[in-house]
Amino acid sequence: MSYLSIFFQYAGQYLKTRLTYRADMLVEIFSDLLFQAVNLIFILVVFGHTSLLKGWSKDEMVFIYGFFLVPFAVFGAFFNIWDFTDRYIVKGEMDRILTRPIHSLFQIILERMELESLFGGVTGLAIMYYAGNNLGLSLHWYDPFIFLVLVAGGALVYAGIFVTLASIGFWSDSRTDIMPMMYNIGNYGRYPVDIYNRIIRYVLTWILPFAFVGVYPAAYFLGREEWYHYAFITPLIGVIFFAISVFLWNIGVTKYRGAGN
Amino acid sequence: MAKYLEMIRIRFLMMLAYRTNYYSGILIYSINIGAYYFLWSAIYGDKPSIQHLSIVQMTTYIAVSWMARAFYFNNIDREIALEIKEGKVAIEMIRPYNYLSMKMMQGLGEGVFRILFFSVPGMVIVYFIFPIQFTSHPATWLYFLVSIILSFIINTQINLLTGIATFFLFNNDGLIRAKRVVIDLFSGLILPISFFPGWAQSIMGYLPFQGISYIPSMIFTEGFQGSEVIHGLMNQALWCLVLFIPIQVLWTTAKRQLIVQGG
Numbered sequence: 001m002s003y004l005s006i007f008f009q010y011a012g013q014y015l016k017t018r019l020t021y022r023a024d025m026l027v028e029i030f031s032d033l034l035f036q037a038v039n040l041i042f043i044l045v046v047f048g049h050t051s052l053l054k055g056w057s058k059d060e061m062v063f064i065y066g067f068f069l070v071p072f073a074v075f076g077a078f079f080n081i082w083d084f085t086d087r088y089i090v091k092g093e094m095d096r097i098l099t100r101p102i103h104s105l106f107q108i109i110l111e112r113m114e115l116e117s118l119f120g121g122v123t124g125l126a127i128m129y130y131a132g133n134n135l136g137l138s139l140h141w142y143d144p145f146i147f148l149v150l151v152a153g154g155a156l157v158y159a160g161i162f163v164t165l166a167s168i169g170f171w172s173d174s175r176t177d178i179m180p181m182m183y184n185i186g187n188y189g190r191y192p193v194d195i196y197n198r199i200i201r202y203v204l205t206w207i208l209p210f211a212f213v214g215v216y217p218a219a220y221f222l223g224r225e226e227w228y229h230y231a232f233i234t235p236l237i238g239v240i241f242f243a244i245s246v247f248l249w250n251i252g253v254t255k256y257r258g259a260g261n
Numbered sequence: 262m263a264k265y266l267e268m269i270r271i272r273f274l275m276m277l278a279y280r281t282n283y284y285s286g287i288l289i290y291s292i293n294i295g296a297y298y299f300l301w302s303a304i305y306g307d308k309p310s311i312q313h314l315s316i317v318q319m320t321t322y323i324a325v326s327w328m329a330r331a332f333y334f335n336n337i338d339r340e341i342a343l344e345i346k347e348g349k350v351a352i353e354m355i356r357p358y359n360y361l362s363m364k365m366m367q368g369l370g371e372g373v374f375r376i377l378f379f380s381v382p383g384m385v386i387v388y389f390i391f392p393i394q395f396t397s398h399p400a401t402w403l404y405f406l407v408s409i410i411l412s413f414i415i416n417t418q419i420n421l422l423t424g425i426a427t428f429f430l431f432n433n434d435g436l437i438r439a440k441r442v443v444i445d446l447f448s449g450l451i452l453p454i455s456f457f458p459g460w461a462q463s464i465m466g467y468l469p470f471q472g473i474s475y476i477p478s479m480i481f482t483e484g485f486q487g488s489e490v491i492h493g494l495m496n497q498a499l500w501c502l503v504l505f506i507p508i509q510v511l512w513t514t515a516k517r518q519l520i521v522q523g524g
Binding site for chain 2: 021027035048049054177184
C-alpha cells in the first residue's frame, strides 16, 4: 500500500461520513464563508476612509487577502493539529498510531482531515479574480504553476510552525495556549508587512514566517518587483520550516512514553 | 436570590482554580490589539482624525473593546447546547430555580472574574505598550460601568437565544460559530460602527449588536459627547427589555416540545 492510495482511501471514507450529515457540512461551510466575508468587509470599510495604505491600494490589499486564503485553506484541510496534545498524548491515542507501519504524522493528517476547509480556497480564488480584474492583471501561461508552488510553500510554512508546536506536546503535556496564540499571530500575515515596525517585520519574515503566506507570494502576481526575491524563496522557506518541524516531530516520537502504566 | 448569588460565587471560584490560563489570554488579546493598532496607524497615516476619532482615541477604542470583551464574552450558548444534547437539561428543569437565570449568573461569575484578573491587568499592560488615553472625568467612568453591565446583559441574552435554538436544531455548532463572527463585526469590536457607510449604519441601528461593544467603547473614549451618551445607554436598556420577549417565547415553546435525546 503506497501512501498515496492510503490517502485516497481515507479521503473516500471521509467524504462518506460527511455526506451523511449534509446539513451540518453546509452550515460549516457557510460559517467559514461568513468568517472570510467579515475580514473582507473590514478591508473594504477601511478603504472607505483612505485611498492608499503605505502605498498599497485597496485592490492590492484585497488581492493579498484572497491569496492568503488559499494556502490557509490547504493548511486547514490537512493540519488540524491544534488539539494534538489533548487528543493524542493525554488520551493515549498515540499508542494506537505508533503500532501501525505508516509515519505517525501522516496518519494524524489522515485522521484529522477536514476537506470542507478547501472551500476557503475557492473563496480566495474568487476574491483574487475580482481584485485582479480591477487591477488589470494579466496572466502568463506559467503563472498558474508558479501559483501552485507558492501556495504549497505558504501552506508548508503554516504546517511547519504548527507541527513544531504540536511536537512540544511530546516533551510536556501540560496545557498551553500557545496554539491559539499562534493562530492570532498568523493573522498578521494577512496584511502587507511594511505597515508593521522593523522588529515585527523581521519576526514575520524569518522567525514565524507568516509573511510568506500572504504578502510576499502575492507580491509576485501584483508585479511588485521590489518584493520578488522574497516571493521566490517562499517554497524554500516552506520546505525548510516543514523539514525542521518533521525532524523535531521524529525526535519527539522517540520521547513519547505512552499514557497509563 | 441567595442561590443565584451563590452561583456567581461558585463560578468565580471555579475560574480562580484555573487562573493560569488567563495570563496567556492577556497575551493573546495584546497580540490582537497590536495587530489592529499597526493597521490603524497605517490607515491614519498623517490624518489627524477619521470620523471624529483621533488615532489615540482609536487605539484606546481597540484596547477597551477587547478588554471589555473579556467581561461580556461567555460560552453559555455552548454549555446550554451541550446540556440539551446530553439530556441534562431535563434534570435542570426540575430543580428549584429558573434555568436561564442560573445560566446568566454563571456567565456573570465568569465575567466578574475576567474583569478582575484579565481586563484590569491586561489594560495596564497595553497602556504601557500602546499610546492609550484614560479619561479623567469620573462621570465617563460611571457611564462606562453602566454601559458594560448592559452590554453583558445584551450579549448574554443573545447567547441564551442561540443556546435555546438547540432545542429546535439539535446540532447547533454552526449557528453558534456564525453568531460569534457576526457579533465581532456588527458589535463594533473590530471597527467602530461610525466607520461603516451610511446605509449599513442605518441597518445596524435597528439591531441590538452595537450595544455590545460599540456603545461602551465610544463612551470610554469620549467619542460620544453629551446627549449621545444618554442616547447610547437608552438604546442598550431598550434592547435589554426587548430581548426578553423572544427568549420567553422560545423557552416556553422549547419546554413544551422537549425531546430528551436517548431518554
